[in-house]
Amino acid sequence: MRQALLLAALAFIPGIGEAIYFRDKVSWQSPIPASEMVTQTQARAWRENTIWVDARPDAEFEREHIPGAVLLNEDRWNELLPQFLTVWSPEKRVVVYCSSQSCNASREVARRLRDEAQLKNVFVLQGGWEEWLKSRK
Amino acid sequence: MAQVAKVKFVWRIVDLVVGGIFIYAGAIKALDPIRFASDIDNYKILPWMIAAGLAFYLPWLEILCGLALISRRLYLGGLSILTALTSVFILAAVAAKIRGLDITCGCFGHASKSWNFSGHLALDLAILAALLALYFKVASGNRLRNAV
Numbered sequence: 623m624r625q626a627l628l629l630a631a632l633a634f635i636p637g638i639g640e641a642i643y644f645r646d647k648v649s650w651q652s653p654i655p656a657s658e659m660v661t662q663t664q665a666r667a668w669r670e671n672t673i674w675v676d677a678r679p680d681a682e683f684e685r686e687h688i689p690g691a692v693l694l695n696e697d698r699w700n701e702l703l704p705q706f707l708t709v710w711s712p713e714k715r716v717v718v719y720c721s722s723q724s725c726n727a728s729r730e731v732a733r734r735l736r737d738e739a740q741l742k743n744v745f746v747l748q749g750g751w752e753e754w755l756k757s758r759k
Numbered sequence: 760m761a762q763v764a765k766v767k768f769v770w771r772i773v774d775l776v777v778g779g780i781f782i783y784a785g786a787i788k789a790l791d792p793i794r795f796a797s798d799i800d801n802y803k804i805l806p807w808m809i810a811a812g813l814a815f816y817l818p819w820l821e822i823l824c825g826l827a828l829i830s831r832r833l834y835l836g837g838l839s840i841l842t843a844l845t846s847v848f849i850l851a852a853v854a855a856k857i858r859g860l861d862i863t864c865g866c867f868g869h870a871s872k873s874w875n876f877s878g879h880l881a882l883d884l885a886i887l888a889a890l891l892a893l894y895f896k897v898a899s900g901n902r903l904r905n906a907v
Contacts, residue, residue: 625836629827633820640792641815648793653800653807726801733794 654729660745662757665717673710675718677731678751682721688754694718694731703739710741719747719754770896777889778828781841785821792818802855820844828893835897842890849883852876 641648649655665672674691676683683693694706710716716735720727728746735744747753788795796814800807820840827837856876 623836623839625827625833626839627836629823629833629836629840630820633816633823636789636819637816640789640819641812644792644815648796648811650808650811653797653810726797729797730794 654732654746658732658745659748660717661748662753665715665745665747668715671714673706673714673716675706675716675731675735676751677718677720677727678725682751688719688751691719694735695727696730696734699734707739712742715743715745716741717745717747719750722750722752725750770893773889773893774828774831777841777886777893778825778837780886781821781825781828785818785825787818788814789818789822801860802851803858803860804851804854817844838890838894838897842887842894845883845887845890849880849887852879852883 652659665674674688675694676687676691677695678687679695679697680693683691683695687693692706692709694702716732718728718732718735720731728750732744732746735741749756792814795818796807796811799805799810799813805813821844824837824841824844827833828841
């Protein structure tokens with residue numbers, strides 16, 4: 623028991639060090655910083671300057687998606703990214719969505735678009751597809 | 760005598776393999792704590808603030824416990840923590856599956872992203888079995904020593 627407590631206490635040292643190192647990159651309030659989240663109303667107001675990105679699996683996209691949305695999920699990232707880049711242009715805002723508020727895919731795709739593809743103006747749609755469907759009713 | 764040495768050698772290999780797995784898993788997550796925080800959050804069990812805190816802490820705990828197994832320092836402590844962590848993780852993964860959550864376990868960072876649920880579960884159960892075997896080996900060794 624004493625050994626376990628000692629190990630548990632020791633792990634705090636590098637853990638705290640790393641948290642300090644990443645202090646500017648992590649938001650402690652929400653998984654997605656407010657500046658990277660967008661509501662449907664805001665995104666719709668951007669009109670043709672918006673590229674909707676569907677981060678759900680292929681089958682769900684094929685069943686139904688936001689009109690004009692481009693499929694870009696992590697399962698086929700390497701294959702779909704070049705297709706997405708053909709419709710992307712620097713002045714456009716990218717709005718990524720997945721199935722609901724609780725899903726993780728939109729967050730991951732948005733993060734990869736920012737980090738790996740070095741894109742700016744990438745947002746996550748609040749409430750995702752579920753919220754979109756509600757607003758349609 | 761040779762038989763005893765062989766058995767000891769096999770147990771040592773188990774120590775090294777299990778310890779190595781946790782050092783690797785911890786290191787991969789320590790390199791990308793933000794992604795790991797997102798993976799923990801995906802289980803929808805803890806508030807984000809705690810998930811983010813754990814993402815900075817748990818990888819180092821895994822690394823230290825893995826090192827404890829390999830170096831045989833604080834051995835029982837490391838073994839106990841890893842057994843508890845693995846058990847909690849298996850329960851959380853099964854609970855998430857039952858709740859229909861689309862989870863990425865994040866156990867081996869991005870490397871395990873494409874694994875399916877049964878693959879994850881099989882590996883975790885194998886690790887848990889190895890940890891329990893090590894634990895009972897130590898316990899039975901202690902009992903023998905106390906009897907002598």
